[in-house]
Structure formats: C-alpha cells, structure tokens
Amino acid sequence: MSKTDNEINPLLAAEAKIPQHIAIIMDGNGRWAQLRGKKRAAGHKSGVESVRSSVATAAKSGVKALTLFAFSSENWQRPESEVGVLMDLFMFVLTREVKRLHKNGIKFNVIGDLSKFSSKLQKMIKDSETLTAENTGMVLSIAANYGGRWDITYAAKKLAEKVARQEITAEGITEAALHEQTSLAQLPELDLLIRTGGDYRISNFLLWQAAYAELYFTDVLWPDFNEQEFIKAITVFDQRERRFGQTGEQVTNKN
Numbered sequence: 001m002s003k004t005d006n007e008i009n010p011l012l013a014a015e016a017k018i019p020q021h022i023a024i025i026m027d028g029n030g031r032w033a034q035l036r037g038k039k040r041a042a043g044h045k046s047g048v049e050s051v052r053s054s055v056a057t058a059a060k061s062g063v064k065a066l067t068l069f070a071f072s073s074e075n076w077q078r079p080e081s082e083v084g085v086l087m088d089l090f091m092f093v094l095t096r097e098v099k100r101l102h103k104n105g106i107k108f109n110v111i112g113d114l115s116k117f118s119s120k121l122q123k124m125i126k127d128s129e130t131l132t133a134e135n136t137g138m139v140l141s142i143a144a145n146y147g148g149r150w151d152i153t154y155a156a157k158k159l160a161e162k163v164a165r166q167e168i169t170a171e172g173i174t175e176a177a178l179h180e181q182t183s184l185a186q187l188p189e190l191d192l193l194i195r196t197g198g199d200y201r202i203s204n205f206l207l208w209q210a211a212y213a214e215l216y217f218t219d220v221l222w223p224d225f226n227e228q229e230f231i232k233a234i235t236v237f238d239q240r241e242r243r244f245g246q247t248g249e250q251v252t253n254k255n
Contacts, residue, residue, distance in 0.1 A: 009061040011231045016238040019191035021184075022058060023067040023206055023213070026050070028197030028221030030082075035221075041085040046223040048089065052097070055140055057230045059106065065139040065187040069205050073113065073147035090144065091121065098128040105137035111183040112146030113154075139187060146183070148207030155181035155208075182208050189213075192237045196222045214240055 012018075026047060033043030051068065058066040071086055101108050110125045117125075158181045162168045168177070179185055190209040193202065198219040202210060216233045218225075 009057070009231070011227065012061060012234065016234065018062045019214075019234065019237050020063065020188040021065040021067070021190045022063055022192045022194065022233075023069070023190055023209070024054065025069045025193070025195040025197075025203060025205055026222040026225075027195060027199060029223060031197065032221040032223045040082055043221075043223060044082075044085055044089055048093075050222055050225045051093075053226055054230055055101070055106070055138075057227045059104065059138045061231075061234065063138060065141065065184075067111075067141040067143060067184065067187075067190075067206070069143045069146070069203075071112075071144045071146070072204060073145050073150055074204070076116070076145075087117075087121070091124065093142075094121075094124040094128050098131065101140060102132050102135065105135045106132065107135040107137065107139045108132040109139060109141040110144055111141055111151075112144045113150060114145065116145055141184060141187070143183075143205065147204045148202075148210075149204055151183050151206075152178075152208050155179075179208070184209060192216060192233065194218070194233050196220050196225050212242075214242065 029043030029047045030040035031043070032046065033040050036042075054068070055066060070090070075086070076083060098108055108128050108131075110129065114122055114125060155178050159168070159173050159177060163170060163173070184190075184206075190206060190213040193206065193210050193213045194216045195202065196218055198217075198221075200217050202215070206213075214237050216236055218229065218233070220229050
C-alpha cells in the first residue's frame with residue numbers, strides 16, 4: 001500500500017499496512033441498550049449507524065472486502081420479539097441502505113443458509129445482490145443465519161455431490177477444493193477479525209477463513225464503534241508480525 005493510497009483516510013499512518021479483508025462480529029447492542037435503561041431492540045437500531053460508519057471507513061481506507069456478522073444460526077434461540085426486530089432491520093437495510101451502497105459502487109452480498117428466511121426476504125436479498133453485482137468497489141458481505149460449522153459442512157456436502165456425479169474422485173478432495181466451496185472463496189483471504197463487546201471468542205464465525213487472520217478484541221460496544229475505533233484496529237493490525245507458520249527471522253529475511 002503506497003503513501004498515496006493510505007492518504008485516502010487521513011486518520012491512518014502514511015505507511016500503514018491495510019488489511020484487504022476485514023470481518024467484524026458486531027457484539028454488544030443489547031448491553032448498550034440495557035446500560036441506558038432501554039430495550040435490547042434499541043441497541044440493534046443504534047448499531048445501524050455503526051454499520052454505516054464501518055462501511056464508509058473501510059471503503060475510504062482501501063479495504064477490498066468487509067464481512068459483517070449480522071445474524072448467526074444460533075440467534076434464532078433469542079426471544080421472538082428480538083428476532084423480529086433483527087429481521088425488520090434486515091429489511092430496512094435491503095430497502096434503504098443497499099441503494100446508498102450501489103450509489104457508492106459497493107458490491108453487496110449475503111452469505112449463510114437463507115432457506116429459513118421468508119420468501120419475501122429471500123427475494124429482496126437476491127434483488128439487492130443483482131443490483132450491485134457489477135459494482136467494482138469494496139465487497140460488503142452480510143453473514144445472516146450463518147455459522148462457520150455450517151459453512152464447512154455445506155462445502156463438504158457439495159464436494160460429496162461432485163464425487164457422486166463422478167465429476168471428481170475422492171483424491172480430488174483437497175484443501176484447495178474445499179476452500180473453493182466455502183463462502184467468500186472469491187474474496188481476498190481474511191486478514192483481520194474484529195470483535196466488539198468485550199468477549200474473547202469468535203462464536204462459530206468464519207472458522208475456515210479465520211485460520212491465519214489476526215484477531216482484535218475490544219471492550220467497545222458495537223453502537224459506540226466509530227471511525228476512530230475502526231482505525232485503531234487497523235493500526236494494531238499494522239503493528240503485528242504475520243508469520244504464517246514461519247519464524248520471525250524468516251519473515252524478516254523475506255522482506
């Protein structure tokens with residue numbers, strides 16, 4: 001990343017390494033609301049502004065792909081009223097925010113098992129993806145009814161079906177072949193995984209993709225995660241040495 005590229009966002013150091021793909025577990029909406037004596041739903045609604053801020057910050061910083069964990073496969077266990085609010089917000093994003101994304105050249109994508117969503121919501125997702133399909137800017141992926149174990153299992157199932165159709169042999173089931181069947185395979189490798197809200201786990205999110213990603217945890221609750229907090233995460237990423245199984249000396253000599 002050149003100095004000129006980094007100057008897209010004046011908050012970044014001139015020579016900072018920019019992660020090409022960032023994923024975020026947007027945690028802490030409910031607690032943010034409860035701390036203010038409000039219902040959990042209010043936190044989810046306030047979190048929408050942090051989504052807007054993160055998308056804008058990532059795009060102007062030169063990030064190529066941003067993936068947000070909006071709704072996990074385990075979230076269906078939450079109170080029905082809260083699930084309803086999350087679905088309503090999803091509808092809102094698809095009807096209002098996608099138009100803004102399209103105007104700014106951002107490609108929109110949804111990953112996860114969409115079969116549990118209403119036919120109306122599934123159509124809205126498809127229409128939104130079609131609208132932005134030819135955009136050449138940053139790729140924004142929303143993980144909805146998504147789980148990392150589901151992702152790997154579904155990829156394995158697709159390879160098994162190929163074997164059954166005799167399109168490949170069992171020997172053709174390689175790490176690379178499995179990777180090609182996972183969600184986000186067409187995007188750059190995941191560089192940085194951020195989790196807000198103070199918990200230190202990745203909660204079944206992008207298990208395959210996060211194998212060598214840098215992990216960044218912050219106590220900041222999602223509705224308070226602004227541009228400065230986002231840049232702080234990128235700055236920490238820039239300061240880390242990524243070895244990918246090698247020694248520090250090997251990395252130094254390679255550079």
